Amino acid sequence: xxxIFLYDLDYEGxxxxxxxxxxxxxxxxxxxxxxxxxxxxxxxxxxxxxNIVLKEKGxxxxxxxxxxxxxxxxxxKKCGCDINSPLLNNSNTLSGGERQKIALARALYSxxxxxxxDESTSAIDSTSSNKILExxxxxxxxxxxxxxxxxxxxxLNKFDEVIYID
Numbered sequence: 001x002x003x004i005f006l007y008d009l010d011y012e013g014x015x016x017x018x019x020x021x022x023x024x025x026x027x028x029x030x031x032x033x034x035x036x037x038x039x040x041x042x043x044x045x046x047x048x049x050x051n052i053v054l055k056e057k058g059x060x061x062x063x064x065x066x067x068x069x070x071x072x073x074x075x076x077k078k079c080g081c082d083i084n085s086p087l088l089n090n091s092n093t094l095s096g097g098e099r100q101k102i103a104l105a106r107a108l109y110s111x112x113x114x115x116x117x118d119e120s121t122s123a124i125d126s127t128s129s130n131k132i133l134e135x136x137x138x139x140x141x142x143x144x145x146x147x148x149x150x151x152x153x154x155x156l157n158k159f160d161e162v163i164y165i166d
Contacts, residue, residue, distance in 0.1 A: 035107035037120040041099040047084045048075070052105045066105040069135045071128045072098070096123030104132060114143045121148070130155060 015022040022030060044051055052063050063083065067073060075098055076082060087094065094102075100123050107115055115136065121129040130152045136144060137158045146159070156162055 033113040034116060035110055035112045035114070036116045036118065037100075037103045037107050038118040039096075039100065039120060039122045041096075041103040043087055043094065043099055043102060045086070047086055048072070048081075048102065049083045051087065051102050052109050054106065054110075056109070062109060063105075066108055070101045070105050070108075070132050072101050072105065075101075097125065097128070100124055101128075101132070104136070108136070108139070113141065114145070116145045116147075118147045119149070126150070126152065134158075 044054075048067075049058055049063055052066065067083065075094070079085070079093065100120055104120060121132060124132065133146070133151070133155050136142070137155065
C-alpha cells in the first residue's frame with residue numbers, strides 16, 4: 001500500500017483524494033500531505049514529547065491532548081516517568097501497542113491532510129484501538145485510509161466507503 005501512495009509510479013486509472021487527482025500534484029506536494037503509519041514503528045532517542053513533535057516547536061497543550069486521546073497515560077504509570085523523561089535504547093521497554101500509539105500521536109501532531117493506517121493498531125488492545133480510531137475519525141478535514149484485519153462494527157459506519165478484500 002505504501003508504494004501506491006508514497007512513491008512516484010506509473011499506473012493505470014486514477015487515484016484521488018478529496019476529489020483531487022494524484023497526477024495533478026507534484027510528488028513533494030503529494031507526500032507532504034500524507035502521514036503513513038504501519039505496524040513497524042520507529043521510536044527515536046529522546047523523550048515522549050520529542051518523539052511526538054519531532055523537530056517541530058512543541059505545543060504542550062496539543063501533545064497533552066493527544067496523550068490523553070491515544071491512551072498513553074498508562075505509559076507514565078508503568079515507567080514512573082513523565083512526558084519529558086527519556087525513552088531509553090530505542091524504546092526496548094515499550095510494548096508494540098505503546099510504540100504504535102506514539103506513532104499515531106506523531107502523525108496526528110503533524111496535522112497532515114491524509115492519514116494512511118496500515119495495520120497501525122494491530123498491537124493495541126481492541127478497546128483502546130476502538131477509542132483511538134473513534135478519535136481519529138472525528139477529526140474534521142482529515143482523510144483516513146485504514147487497512148486492517150479487524151475493525152469494530154461500531155466504526156464501520158464512520159467511513160464514507162468500506163472496501164473488503166479477501
